[in-house]
Amino acid sequence: MLATAVLYLWNLGESGWANAFYSAAAQAGSLSWKALFFGSSDAANAITVDKTPAALWVMGLSARLFGVDAWSVLVPQALMGVGSVALLYAAVRRTSGPAAGLLAGAVLALTPAAALMFRFNNPDALLVLLLVAGAYCVVRALENASPRWLALAGAAVGFGFLAKMLQAFLVLPAFALAYLIAAPTSLGKRLLHLLGALSATLLSAGWYLAVVAWWPAADRPYIGGSQENSLWELVFGYNGFGRITGDEVGSVGGGGNGGWGGTGWDRLFGSEMAGGIAWLLPAAVLALAAGLWFTRRAPRTDRGRAALIVWGGWFLVTAVVFSYMGGIIHAYYMIALGPAIAALVGIAGVQLWRARANPAAAGTLSTGIGLTALTAYLLLSRQSDWLPGLAIAILVAGLLCGFLVFFAARLPDVARRLVAVGALVTVLAGTGAYTVATAATPHSGALPSAGPQTGRGMGPGGGGIVIGGQGGPGGGLLGTSLPGDALAALLAGDNADYTWTAATVGSNNAAGYQLGGGAPVMAVGGFNGTDPAPTLEQFQEYVRSGQIHYFLGDGMMMRGETGSDAAERIAAWVAETYTPTTVDGVTVYDLSR
Secondary structure, three states: HHHHHHHHHOHHHHHHHHHHHHHHHHHHHOOOHHHHHHHHHHOOOEEEEOOOHHHHHHHHHHHHHOOOOHHHHHHHHHHHHHHHHHHHHHHHHHHHHHHHHHHHHHHHHHHHHEEEEEEOOOOHHHHHHHHHHHHHHHHHHHOOHHHHHHHHHHHHHHHHHHHHHHHHHHHHHHHHHHHHHOOEEEEEHHHHHHHHHHHEEEEEEEEHHHHHHOOOEEEEEOOOOOOOOOOHHHHHHHHHHHHHOOOOOOOOOOOOOOOOOOOOOOHHHOOOOOHHHHHHHHHHHHHHHHHHHHHHOOOOOOOOHHHHHHHHHHHHHHHHHHHHHHOOOOOOHHHHHHHHHHHHHHHHHHHHHHOOHHHHHHHHHHHHHHHHHHHHHHHHHHHOOOOOOOHHHHHHHHHHHHHHHOOOOOHHHHHHHHHHHHHHHHHHHHHOOOEEEEEEEEOOOOOOOOOOOOOOOOOOOOOOOEEEOOOOOOHHHOOOEEEOOOHHHHHHHOOHHHEEEEEOOOOOHHHHHHHHHHHOEEOOOOOOOOOOOHHHHHHHHHHOOOOOOOOOOOOOOOOOOOOOHHHHHHHHHHHHOOOEEOOOOOEEOOOOO
């Protein structure tokens, strides 16, 4: 745990505001309880972020307690990472022993996507912590058919919904199947317990939906990411089934080419996704298949096989969804696979080593080691200019260790231990090196990705933060600009006289100006600039009543084919009505004149 804490906390502040979109919302929550509750982008409560706000509750409370800075926003994420590793260790240890728990924890800690997200401020860190907590509760429930522990598992997943909506529910089939098959009680009681757990899930997830639906729309911020100011629409549309079908009203498209990459079984091995998660993915598939085969004759209530169902089901459902979803998907989503892969590798690796006298077990373990070494070689070869020689060293060492492991049962004790240590180091070398590089690289913007900062292959993505100007290297709505000194002084000048010191199109643009100026900035159109919030008529009324001082930028820099054009109309009206000036390279309209 100490090593994990050092890895996730060391030099954490180098990433600055990380994802300024969420940092600005945390800042807003530190100033306004209403903004904290709804997850507003600004303290004046114009519009929310396009997610349910549980992760913002943590960051906002931290900012209230310790002040608004990079550390108060990012340290909670790192602690969630330490907690996730600890809970994974505890869950695997209960079914497979401390050695398996330690290996699983080490694999998760050294997963590049995990290092990326536990040092960043996206909702994925809280989601993973809650899902691992849910899996731990399922493991406890399976020991004596405990409805209380199963209900706690359901509640944890429900709160995971409040972090990242329907993605949290991808683990539910695995949790339910494991309990239905393996809980040591009658079928009727198993079904009754599952019904109770489902009720706990719906209650812990649904109370917030009910409160928002009940709250008068005129007295709360607009629900970002929706076209009808509806949290239900956000949950089941843009951030729900739209992610599966690709029918996401208001999306601006992906990757700069209007799409989100090809779908298929090999998607997770592509250049965008692989660096974060693929290092032990083939080994996890082999581990699951071998584990289920070797336990095929075990009693129904066998806890080892039940654990394989919990983690294997989590892995399979999530991997299939990520591989074939047609809507928005980003490389950092892959952290959701990390705990399942780590658990499968830990459980199967230790069990196969213990059964090394069995040629089938020894052969399976040898194959897994060689397969992992080959995977590392292929991934590292995509970045031949980073740590040259590591790829071939891992491949040679992996093949040698795999060969020796097959004959490990015949080796003397000292030699056997050396082979085990060598195999472990070889298996973790590639993913470990990539994880350390990820932790050593500052990440910012909307689209972070794991890996070292190099000019090619896998590695950090765009959409970062720049000082001055409009948008970052990701361009337009995905980039964030922190204001230069002159613009920051302008925004801070008499902001107490206005509800919003400024307005600009897109939440990322607004976030940078808000963090730099310290006062609320209205994100016209929400994250993508395609939400009808505010309408042109509402914006004109805000201006007439003296609530907005400046309009920043020239409007939309990129736009999808769907969603509202209100932001474009507002920007056009401002340009026609007011005289522009330029401050620190940013077009500024003074709406008070």
